[in-house]
Amino acid sequence: MERDRLDFGNGNINRLFRAMFFPTLIGLVFNSVLNLCDGMFVGHGVGSDALAAINIVAPLFLLCAGIGLMFGIGASVIGGIRLAEGNTKAARIIMTQAYIAGAVIFGIVIIGSLLFTRPLLYILGCSPALEELATDYLLWLLPGLVFFYLQCAGMMLIRLDASPRYAMSVQIVAAILNIFLDWYMVFPLGMGIKGAAMATSISCIVAGIMVVAYFIFFSDKLKFYRLRLSYKSLRLSIRNTGYMAKIGFATFIAELAMGVMMVTGNYTFQSYLGEAGVAAFSIGCYLFPLVFSISNAVAQSSQPIISYNYGANQPLRVRQALNIALLAAVICGAAIAAGMWTGSGLLAGIFLDSAEPAYGIAAKGLPLLGLCALPFALNITFIGYYQSCEKSIRSIIYMMLRGIVFMIPGFILLPFALGVNGLWLAIPLSELLTLAVIVPAYLNHRMRVLRHNAKDYNLFR
Numbered sequence: 281m282e283r284d285r286l287d288f289g290n291g292n293i294n295r296l297f298r299a300m301f302f303p304t305l306i307g308l309v310f311n312s313v314l315n316l317c318d319g320m321f322v323g324h325g326v327g328s329d330a331l332a333a334i335n336i337v338a339p340l341f342l343l344c345a346g347i348g349l350m351f352g353i354g355a356s357v358i359g360g361i362r363l364a365e366g367n368t369k370a371a372r373i374i375m376t377q378a379y380i381a382g383a384v385i386f387g388i389v390i391i392g393s394l395l396f397t398r399p400l401l402y403i404l405g406c407s408p409a410l411e412e413l414a415t416d417y418l419l420w421l422l423p424g425l426v427f428f429y430l431q432c433a434g435m436m437l438i439r440l441d442a443s444p445r446y447a448m449s450v451q452i453v454a455a456i457l458n459i460f461l462d463w464y465m466v467f468p469l470g471m472g473i474k475g476a477a478m479a480t481s482i483s484c485i486v487a488g489i490m491v492v493a494y495f496i497f498f499s500d501k502l503k504f505y506r507l508r509l510s511y512k513s514l515r516l517s518i519r520n521t522g523y524m525a526k527i528g529f530a531t532f533i534a535e536l537a538m539g540v541m542m543v544t545g546n547y548t549f550q551s552y553l554g555e556a557g558v559a560a561f562s563i564g565c566y567l568f569p570l571v572f573s574i575s576n577a578v579a580q581s582s583q584p585i586i587s588y589n590y591g592a593n594q595p596l597r598v599r600q601a602l603n604i605a606l607l608a609a610v611i612c613g614a615a616i617a618a619g620m621w622t623g624s625g626l627l628a629g630i631f632l633d634s635a636e637p638a639y640g641i642a643a644k645g646l647p648l649l650g651l652c653a654l655p656f657a658l659n660i661t662f663i664g665y666y667q668s669c670e671k672s673i674r675s676i677i678y679m680m681l682r683g684i685v686f687m688i689p690g691f692i693l694l695p696f697a698l699g700v701n702g703l704w705l706a707i708p709l710s711e712l713l714t715l716a717v718i719v720p721a722y723l724n725h726r727m728r729v730l731r732h733n734a735k736d737y738n739l740f741r
Contacts, residue, residue, distance in 0.1 A: 288442075288588035289364065293600040300581035301608065303444040307435070307451030308573035308580075322476050323631040325466040326413075330473045331631065331638075332555060333413035335546060335562035336406045337421065339539030340393065344425050346535025347385055348432025351378040353531045353583070354524030356436040357668055360584050361591030363440070363501060372505040374520060375437055375495075379504075381521040382429045390422050405546035409555065416474045424481030427488025434491030440584045441502040443494070450490045458483035530663050530675035537683020538568065541707065544691045548703055552695060553641060557703075560641035563631050564649050564704070571616050575657035578608045579664030586668035598669070605661050613657030620650025641700075648704035655711035656682075662718050682714035 288296065322330045355378035359371040393400060401414050431450065438447040458479050465475025495504055507513055525532075542565050549557035582605035589597040620627065624646035632639045659682055666675040687710040694702030694709065 288360075288585050289592050289594070293585065293597060293604060296585050297581055297601065297604045297608070300439065300444050300585065301577060303448035304439065304581045305574065305577040307448035308577045309570070310452045310455035321462045321466045322473060324633070326472050326476075329410060329555065329559070330413050330476075331562045331566075332558040333406075333410045333473060334417055334476070335542055335558065335565055336401060336404050336410060336414045337418045338565065339404055339542050340389075340400070340418070341421065342535045342539040342542070344386065344389060344428060345432055346532040346539075347382060347389075348429045349436070349535060350528035350532035351382045351521075351524055352433035352436035352528065353667060354378065354526070354528030355433065356440045356584060357527050357587045357670065358520075358524060359437065359502065360440055360587035360668075361670075364588045364591030368501050369505070371501065372503055373507070374524065375502050376505045376507060377517045377520050378433055378437075378524055379430070380507075380517070381524075382433055383426060386426050386429045390425055393418065393422055405543050405550070407550070407555070413473050416472075417477045420474050420477035421480060424484030427486075428484040430488035430491045431484060434488075434494070436580070436583075437502055438491070438494055438499075439580065441499050443498075443500070444581075446494055446498065450487050450494075453490065454483045454487035457486055526672045527667060527670060529672060530667055530679040533676060533679040533683055534572075534660070534663075537679065537687065538565075538572070540684055541565075541568075541687060544688055545703070545706075548691045548695065552700060552703065556637040557641060559632070559636075559638035560628075560645060561703075563628055563638070563642040564646060566631065567620070567627060567646070567649075568707075571653050571656060572660075574612045574616060575609060575653075575660045578605050578612060578657065579660050581605070581608075582661070583664055583668045586665060590669050602661075602665050605665070606658065609657035609661040610654065613654035616653035616657075617650045620653065621647045624650075645700070645704040648701060649707060651705070651708035652711045655708070655715040659711055659714050659718060662722065678714060678718055681717060682710050686710035686713045 322334060355374050359374050362368075362371040362374065397415060397418060398411070401411060401418065406414050431454065435447045435450070438444075438450075461479035461482055462476055465471045465479050469475060471478070495502065507517065545561045545565070546558055549561040553560070582601045585601045586598050589595075589601070625643045627646055628639050628642040632642070634640075659678065663675045663678050666672075666678070687706060690706030690709050691703065694706050696702070698705065
């Protein structure tokens with residue numbers, strides 16, 4: 281396989297970021313297009329209640345994505361540092377431990393979902409009118425979840441192995457297959473929401489197999505490593521797994537926060553606007569992964585560059601990578617906001633017929649939701665930077681602020697002050713308040729570093 285030949289330690293930072301960013305962006309955008317097509321096929325082929333039912337189950341899927349990305353980011357950051365130190369064996373052990381830990385956790389999630397399906401759905405905000413549709417979607421989604429974990433964690437590790445184009449190909453193949461199967465099972469076969477779930481499971485299985493094949497046949501430095509079956513090995517694995525989870529926990533919170541956003545939004549939209557409100561909010565939830573993916577492409581592209589150079593003790597290259605990532609975040613965030621502001625009617629029409637009550641609610645609300653794009657992109661970039669530099673506590677705090685601390689009160693309080701518009705503005709306000717915390721803290725830290733460096737310079741003059 282032709283490799284991407286990336287030198288994280290010595291290559292030009294601009295070129296490295298571009299080489300990582302465009303394949304990562306394309307792969308993540310394909311995933312987002314998949315979400316849009318899934319919603320479009322279900323909305324037009326089954327109806328708005330089916331969209332609402334998927335929105336009920338989506339937080340569980342996001343929880344699983346969060347677990348996969350948590351271990352993927354954690355293993356990638358630690359593995360990048362170990363590779364910078366020349367310790368390839370340790371990087372391989374970290375990768376193997378991450379996969380084993382994730383597989384165990386996913387097994388528990390799947391078994392729990394099978395045993396407690398109905399209580400789980402009602403905890404997620406399901407209503408009796410949506411129970412049958414939500415149950416069908418959940419049960420046919422579960423078979424693909426373990427393979428989904430292989431894909432989520434694998435994307436980070438394949439990019440660390442300097443193969444962003446292969447990571448892109450995995451996401452593109454899975455997305456195209458899922459889109460085709462969505463259409464085929466919902467329309468020609470008439471399988472409804474069950475067919476949409478089966479399509480997702482099959483595409484996850486294919487993507488997971490492609491990831492495993494990469495590490496067995498094509499990888500450069502990162503390969504599966506046979507772990508010893510001893511008490512000492514088990515103790516070290518638990519310790520390493522805990523540290524990986526600590527590093528990647530902010531990313532887990534990001535996915536969990538989207539789940540919290542959906543659950544809280546489902547309850548508040550239901551209470552103010554009924555099922556039509558939940559269906560309208562579900563359109564925003566289908567679009568939000570597009571916002572997340574484009575912004576996350578910036579963070580994921582800079583992450584291996586930053587973590588490798590952090591491990592190699594090259595702070596100037598770390599700052600260069602962060603500055604480039606922040607510029608890219610501004611461009612991407614502004615473009616997304618403009619698109620949602622000017623194209624809200626078109627975006628709502630992708631999912632629903634204009635005669636549906638949910639269409640009008642969504643067309644009015646999407647421009648307000650789009651205001652979150654720019655501060656969100658900057659927040660995710662800063663948080664990714666702190667993760668890559670092993671500043672896990674700071675990244676966790678910031679992710680908690682934007683995803684839970686500011687957002688939940690926003691959903692509850694803003695509608696009292698602003699009516700229905702307040703429902704849509706809860707997320708933008710949360711992102712803006714978080715950015716107002718992050719930027720002064722970062723600038724204050726940079727000033728302290730500059731003063732310390734200036735003091736050291738004067739001592740040696």
